[in-house]
Amino acid sequence: MQAANFFEALSNVLPPDCIKTAAEDMRPYECDGLSMYRALPKCVALPENEAQLAAVVKLCHAHRIPIVARGAGTGLSGGAMPDPNALLLSTAKMMRILDVDPLACTARVQPGVRNLAISEAVAVHGLYYAPDPSSQIACTIGGNVAENSGGVHCLKYGLTVHNVRKLRVVLMTGEIIEVGSDSLDSVAPGGYDVLALMIGSEGLLGIVTEVTVKLTPKPQLAQVAMASFASVEAAGAAVGAIIAAGIIPGGLEMMDRIATEAVEGFVHAGYDLTAEAILLCESDGTPEEVADEIARVSDVLRQAGATDIKVSQNEAERLRYWSGRKNAFPATGRISPDYYCMDGTIPRKELPRVLNEIARLSGKYGLRCANVFHAGDGNLHPLIMFDANVPGELERAEEFGAEVLELCVEVGGTITGEHGVGIEKINQMCVQFSPKELTRMHEIKHAFDEHTLLNPGKAVPTLHRCAEFGKMRVTRGKPMPFAELERF
Amino acid sequence: MTLTFERPDTSTVSATVDALCKTYGDRAVTSHAVREHHSHGEGMQDAGLPDVVVFPESNDEVASILRLCNQARIPVIAYGTGTSLEGHLKALYGGVCLDLSRMNRVLEVNAEDLDCRVQAGVTREQLNVDIRHTGLFFPIDPGANASIGGMSATRASGTNAVRYGTMRENILGLTVVTPEGRIIRTGTRAKKSSAGYDLTRLYIGSEGTLGIITEIQLRLFGVPERISAAVTQFEDVQSAVNAVITSMQLGIPMARIELLDEVQMDASIKYSKLEGFAIKPTLFMEFHGTEAYVSEQIELMKSITAENGGSDYRFADKPEERSKLWKARHDAYWAGMNYLPGKQAFSTDTCVPISRLADCVKAAKEEVAKSGLVCMIVGHVGDGNFHVLITFDPHSAEERERAEVAADRIAHIAIGMGGTCTGEHGIGIHKLDALKAEHGEAVDVMRTLKRALDPNNIMNPGKTIPMQ
Numbered sequence: 001m002q003a004a005n006f007f008e009a010l011s012n013v014l015p016p017d018c019i020k021t022a023a024e025d026m027r028p029y030e031c032d033g034l035s036m037y038r039a040l041p042k043c044v045a046l047p048e049n050e051a052q053l054a055a056v057v058k059l060c061h062a063h064r065i066p067i068v069a070r071g072a073g074t075g076l077s078g079g080a081m082p083d084p085n086a087l088l089l090s091t092a093k094m095m096r097i098l099d100v101d102p103l104a105c106t107a108r109v110q111p112g113v114r115n116l117a118i119s120e121a122v123a124v125h126g127l128y129y130a131p132d133p134s135s136q137i138a139c140t141i142g143g144n145v146a147e148n149s150g151g152v153h154c155l156k157y158g159l160t161v162h163n164v165r166k167l168r169v170v171l172m173t174g175e176i177i178e179v180g181s182d183s184l185d186s187v188a189p190g191g192y193d194v195l196a197l198m199i200g201s202e203g204l205l206g207i208v209t210e211v212t213v214k215l216t217p218k219p220q221l222a223q224v225a226m227a228s229f230a231s232v233e234a235a236g237a238a239v240g241a242i243i244a245a246g247i248i249p250g251g252l253e254m255m256d257r258i259a260t261e262a263v264e265g266f267v268h269a270g271y272d273l274t275a276e277a278i279l280l281c282e283s284d285g286t287p288e289e290v291a292d293e294i295a296r297v298s299d300v301l302r303q304a305g306a307t308d309i310k311v312s313q314n315e316a317e318r319l320r321y322w323s324g325r326k327n328a329f330p331a332t333g334r335i336s337p338d339y340y341c342m343d344g345t346i347p348r349k350e351l352p353r354v355l356n357e358i359a360r361l362s363g364k365y366g367l368r369c370a371n372v373f374h375a376g377d378g379n380l381h382p383l384i385m386f387d388a389n390v391p392g393e394l395e396r397a398e399e400f401g402a403e404v405l406e407l408c409v410e411v412g413g414t415i416t417g418e419h420g421v422g423i424e425k426i427n428q429m430c431v432q433f434s435p436k437e438l439t440r441m442h443e444i445k446h447a448f449d450e451h452t453l454l455n456p457g458k459a460v461p462t463l464h465r466c467a468e469f470g471k472m473r474v475t476r477g478k479p480m481p482f483a484e485l486e487r488f
Numbered sequence: 489m490t491l492t493f494e495r496p497d498t499s500t501v502s503a504t505v506d507a508l509c510k511t512y513g514d515r516a517v518t519s520h521a522v523r524e525h526h527s528h529g530e531g532m533q534d535a536g537l538p539d540v541v542v543f544p545e546s547n548d549e550v551a552s553i554l555r556l557c558n559q560a561r562i563p564v565i566a567y568g569t570g571t572s573l574e575g576h577l578k579a580l581y582g583g584v585c586l587d588l589s590r591m592n593r594v595l596e597v598n599a600e601d602l603d604c605r606v607q608a609g610v611t612r613e614q615l616n617v618d619i620r621h622t623g624l625f626f627p628i629d630p631g632a633n634a635s636i637g638g639m640s641a642t643r644a645s646g647t648n649a650v651r652y653g654t655m656r657e658n659i660l661g662l663t664v665v666t667p668e669g670r671i672i673r674t675g676t677r678a679k680k681s682s683a684g685y686d687l688t689r690l691y692i693g694s695e696g697t698l699g700i701i702t703e704i705q706l707r708l709f710g711v712p713e714r715i716s717a718a719v720t721q722f723e724d725v726q727s728a729v730n731a732v733i734t735s736m737q738l739g740i741p742m743a744r745i746e747l748l749d750e751v752q753m754d755a756s757i758k759y760s761k762l763e764g765f766a767i768k769p770t771l772f773m774e775f776h777g778t779e780a781y782v783s784e785q786i787e788l789m790k791s792i793t794a795e796n797g798g799s800d801y802r803f804a805d806k807p808e809e810r811s812k813l814w815k816a817r818h819d820a821y822w823a824g825m826n827y828l829p830g831k832q833a834f835s836t837d838t839c840v841p842i843s844r845l846a847d848c849v850k851a852a853k854e855e856v857a858k859s860g861l862v863c864m865i866v867g868h869v870g871d872g873n874f875h876v877l878i879t880f881d882p883h884s885a886e887e888r889e890r891a892e893v894a895a896d897r898i899a900h901i902a903i904g905m906g907g908t909c910t911g912e913h914g915i916g917i918h919k920l921d922a923l924k925a926e927h928g929e930a931v932d933v934m935r936t937l938k939r940a941l942d943p944n945n946i947m948n949p950g951k952t953i954p955m956q
Contacts, residue, residue, distance in 0.1 A: 105737065147682055158657070176929070177930040177933055178929075181907060182907065190915040190927070191931065191934050192937055201686075219739070246709075289780075349600040415683050417680045418680060420682045429684060436666075444687075444937065459684065
């Protein structure tokens with residue numbers, strides 16, 4: 001079918017201001033948060049409602065045009081990276097909160113609604129939406145669903161998959177299905193858990209047009225204990241000790257000195273710069289409960305060798321402690337021209353070993369690495385710093401990152417805890433999963449999208465690609481990953 | 489799309505049975521008694537016997553049995569402890585029943601990481617005894633001493649799901665044998681993962697229709713410092729339900745909160761010999777936490793129930809008192825079965841948004857009243873899930889029909905309120921129609937998935953997903 005026909009048909013299903021085809025209009029969509037990789041899409045479509053969105057999908061199906069879906073473009077694994085042959089489908093105009101049921105503690109929203117906007121809208125009822133990725137001010141709920149996003153509080157309150165009750169999804173054929181249920185506990189009631197299958201599928205199985213989220217009663221009080229440690233291993237061991245003591249804190253985060261130094265200069269959070277690592281441990285609930293838990297946490301931290309413990313005394317102070325953690329990525333951006341954020345997740349007890357190994361690799365590759373992470377659930381975010389303008393540094397950073405991820409799999413973990421695979425970690429999928437498991441995934445993909453039109457080339461590698469990657473790993477030859485992609 | 493299954497001819501079946509008997513010796517049983525025992529759970533009994541029951545002992549044995557059956561197109565049905573309620577075990581087309589009870593080893597316990605790996609045949613009580621010395625426990629408690637494999641396959645929950653979640657929230661990964669005999673591992677030991685599709689949750693709750701779950705990586709929890717159980721009684725069901733709704737909205741982290749209506753209380757007082765209770769709607773509650781925290785939760789809860797006309801609390805702080813109380817709750821089903829002489833009972837499993845709970849309970853009661861049958865209500869009301877036990881005379885087809893119609897109406901009432909026909913028992917063969925009403929087009933997607941992962945439809949055919 002001719003391209004002209006496709007564009008003509010597209011203009012029949014969307015208003016003119018909802019289609020972008022000029023290069024300068026499409027430039028803002030050329031990358032997501034993984035900005036090393038950029039490309040212009042074939043065109044950008046911004047449907048205003050579900051009917052328009054379904055019509056666009058149907059049209060693409062008929063013309064065999066691939067689709068890349070995009071929320072706010074804050075993803076860190078290149079999941080929303082455009083493809084020159086594909087239509088980029090942005091949900092930015094679908095940003096209405098459709099319904100809030102404060103009794104059932106649910107809200108029904110369109111996919112383009114920002115994560116934080118949900119909490120703001122339901123605050124009057126004393127409720128909030130618990131998953132809080134650091135980008136929550138900008139990222140959309142649709143993107144959160146696609147990536148199964150977490151955040152600093154998911155240790156206690158769960159990931160997106162634990163906080164979404166129901167989805168409306170447009171399948172590649174244009175058919176609309178509803179999965180999940182409004183009822184509280186049985187989000188996946190009868191039949192297969194298609195809801196869980198959709199969540200984290202990175203836009204490869206369908207496009208979400210409506211999300212019913214679970215809301216959580218806001219705790220009366222939250223306090224943060226901040227502990228200093230003389231070594232990264234000691235802080236890592238303290239994390240295990242807290243959990244082993246039966247305490248599940250609201251949040252349990254760790255930063256090493258490279259990270260605290262970077263953020264102190266940026267947001268002045270009041271971190272102890274003499275410490276090699278700090279832990280932030282949040283307790284929330286009623287005042288009695290918080291007082292009790294903070295006391296127990298402080299005991300455990302002291303026994304684990306904390307050199308100093310500070311407890312936030314008011315809300316402003318609590319937010320200041322968190323501001324450092326939440327701004328760790330931009331702060332790192334200030335001290336290094338480029339950085340590469342990893343997302344491996346490991347069983348907690350392996351923390352000291354893996355952190356040591358990362359330090360060794362940092363020396364091996366001659367690249368600094370700041371460690372900021374969701375320690376409570378073992379989710380690492382090493383930030384590898386490099387300068388893309390220095391020949392060879394990008395490649396070294398990528399190799400460093402790949403070694404970290406492989407290490408995570410080796411100790412029984414996963415290559416991605418919350419950022420998704422996208423294009424960034426597609427080779428490491430071959431390390432984590434055997435061809436048997438990948439074959440299952442391909443069978444599922446085929447069941448939903450037999451022509452491979454949804455987000456092609458992302459998230460689940462072909463076996464062919466794995467075979468090539470295998471060769472690449474053995475010879476350590478240097479074919480650059482994604483050589484076909486333009487870089488800056 | 490439709491799914492089909494045809495029973496292979498007798499000679500193929502007997503050749504397969506012979507081959508299995510030859511390979512597995514006394515671990516492949518064809519006696520009528522054993523086949524009958526493996527043809528049903530604890531729900532309503534309908535005949536449908538497997539041709540042979542095999543007791544595999546390893547992943548490799550499961551894989552080779554599946555390869556054999558896949559080639560011969562013989563159905564395979566997994567069996568844990570036989571406590572399911574929805575006819576999951578009925579051999580609609582005969583075939584091989586895989587009894588996993590010999591795969592009953594706890595493979596590893598990682599106390600520091602609060603996780604463990606078990607074989608499918610390990611029962612939840614066995615696991616809790618096994619890990620007692622670590623100070624950890626596995627909280628999910630569906631009442632019956634079910635196997636972890638069966639609980640995974642049916643996405644079980646139970647009385648303390650309101651605090652600890654269901655199987656869906658507590659499984660980190662699985663080992664699954666596919667119909668082609670491939671042994672795959674889903675998930676990892678990490679607490680979260682966004683790598684690839686969520687195969688783990690796809691197999692959880694698939695009721696043996698996609699593959700055989702042989703190993704499960706489970707989350708464990710620290711045994712709380714203090715556990716306190718309390719009972720309070722109300723004048724009517726609405727008041728009890730309203731108290732539950734308020735407590736959930738305030739976010740009180742109840743470990744369990746169970747409602748028994750006055751008829752169920754009458755039955756349970758008789759069956760479990762409970763003393764000192766009135767025949768009134770009753771809430772059974774349990775609080776977990778530190779000393780101070782539990783006291784605080786109890787004070788808060790007392791003020792809520794008092795506002796709704798609840799009686800003074802009766803506490804059970806000693807383990808043996810608590811066990812007696814919860815044993816009575818778990819035996820509610822058997823109390824219902826024995827309530828009226830000569831009658832049997834079966835249970836609905838609806839779950840609705842908590843804001844609709846009071847309405848749904850009321851509508852369900854009215855529906856049964858219309859049928860002229862006696863019913864009782866027991867439920868995990870904290871998460872909106874309740875069971876209506878409907879009594880009927882098993883010898884009267886007409887009465888059974890009336891009971892089934894009432895149950896079906898109740899399922900549809902719940903679906904109409906944005907709920908589901910099954911909170912925890914699963915679909916099996918009894919709720920196939922309700923699944924269609926609930927999921928519409930999504931059922932077609934489920935069929936596509938079934939066909940993708942089990943092209944010959946040998947895995948527990950005819951269950952969970954309506955064939956047409």
